[in-house]
Amino acid sequence: MPTMTLQIPTEDGQADAFAAYPDGGGQHPGVLLYMDIFGVRPVLEEMARELAGHGYYVLVPNVFYRNGPAPLVELPEHIGAEARPTLFGRLVPLLEEHTPERVLRDADAYLGFLAGRPEVGAGPVAAIGYCMGAALAMRTAAAHPDRVAAAAGFHPSALVTDAPDSPHRLVPGLNAEVHLGLAESDMTPEAISEFEQALDAAGVAHTCEIYPGTLHGFTMADTAAFDPVALQRHWDRLLPLLDRTLAKG
Template identity: 75%
Template sequence: MIFAVTVPAMPTKNLHIPTPDGTADAFAAFPDGGGRHPGVLLYTDAFGMRPVIEEMAGELAGHGYYVLVPHIYYRHGPAPAVDLPEHIGEAERPAVIAQLMPLVEAHTAERVLRDAEAYLGFLTTQPEVGAGPVGVIGYCMGAALAMRTATAHPGQVAAVAGFHPGFLVTDAPDSPHRDIPKLTAHVHVGLAEGDLSPEGIGELNQALDAAGVGYTTEIYPDTVHGFTMADTDAFSPAGLQRHWDRLLPLLDGALANG
C-alpha cells in the first residue's frame, strides 16, 4: 500500500491557456528544485477550481508531477464560476448545484474536445514538463472529461483515472464510454457505491475490454458520490486514501516517474 503523506508546499503558478473559444484561467503545481517532470491534466468536479482542488494538485505535485488544473467554465468568466461556501454541506448543495447546472449542460462534448486539445498542447510545452506521455485524471463530471481527452488523444495520454464519476456511462449517443475502445492508456475508475448501476459498470468494463488496455474498476466501500472532496459532506478520509493508493501507482507505472 502506498500512503500519501503531507508534503511541503509546492511551487505554483496561475496561468492562462489560449483555446479556440477564448482564454482559460488555470492553476499549476509542480515539484520544487527545477527539472522536468511528467505532466498530469486534472479536471475538477462540477464545483470547479477552489482551495481543496489546489491542495490535491499540490499533494500530487509532491510525488513528482507537474499538475495543470484548468477552469472548465472559463467561457462564463474567471474562476470561481459561482460563489462557493467554504464547506458545501447538504443544506448548501441544492442552491449551488442549481447555479452550476446551466454551465454543466453548456459544456458539450464538442467544447470538451476543443478544450482538451488546447490543454494538452499547453501542458506539454511548459518548461517544467518532460517530453514523455501525460496522465489525465478527473473527479465527478471531470472523470467524463478525462475519458474524452484520453480517447481523443491516445498517442499522448498513457494513464487516465476517474473518481466518483458522473456522466461517464449514459444513454446518449455521445456518452464518453462509447469511445473507450479507442483508448491506449492504462485506466483506473474508482466508484462510490451507487455511482453506476451494475449494468452501467458492465458496459464500462465491456468497453475497456474492447480497448485491450490494463484497467481496474473498483467500488470503494462505505463511500458516497464526491468522497475525495474534503470541503463537502460526502468526504471520506478512507476513500481519499484509497484514491491515492490507486492513483499513484497508476501514474508511476504509466509515466515512468522517478
C-alpha cells in the same frame, strides 16, 4: 513548492488555471486534473500540490472559463446538503453547455500547453478527473491516445449514457491504463458491467473498484461526502497508476 495561476489560450478565449510542480527545476510528467462541478478551489489546489510532491507537473483548468474566472459561484467553506440545491441550480446549466465538442477543443489547448511548458517532460501525460471531470478525462484520453497514457476517474458521473458519443463508446480509442474509483451509488451494476465490457473488448488495461461505504464526492474535503479513508484509497490507486505509466526524468 512552486505554484502559479495561468491563462491558457483556447479556440474560445482564455482558460484560467492553477498549476503546481516540484521544487528543484528539471522536467516532470504532466498531469491534467479535471475539476468536479464545484470548480477550481482550495481543495483541488491542495490535491494538485500533493501530486506535485510526488514528482508531477499538475494543471487544473477552470473548464467553465467561458462563463468567467474561478470561482464562478460563492462557495461555503463546507458544502453541505443545504447548499447543494442553490449551487446546482447555478452550475448544472454550465455543465450542460459544456458540450463534447467544447471538451475536445479545450483538451487540445490544455495538452498543447503542457507540451510547451519547460517544466514538463516530452513523455506521455495523465488525464484524471473527479465527478464530471471523470468523463472529461476519458474523452481527453480517447481523443489523444498518443499523448495520454493514464486515465482515472473518481466518483464519476455520466460515463455510460444513451448518447452516441457516451464516454463508454469512446473506449476503443484509448491507449491509456484506466482506473475508476466509484462511490457505492455512482453507477448501476449494469452500467459498470457495460463500461467494463467495453474496456475488455478494446483490450484496455483497467481496474474498476467500488470504494465501500462511500458517497458521491468522497475525495473532496470541503463537502459532506468526504471520506478520509476513501481519499487515501484513491491515492493508493492513483499514485501507482501514474508511476507505472508516466516516465519520470
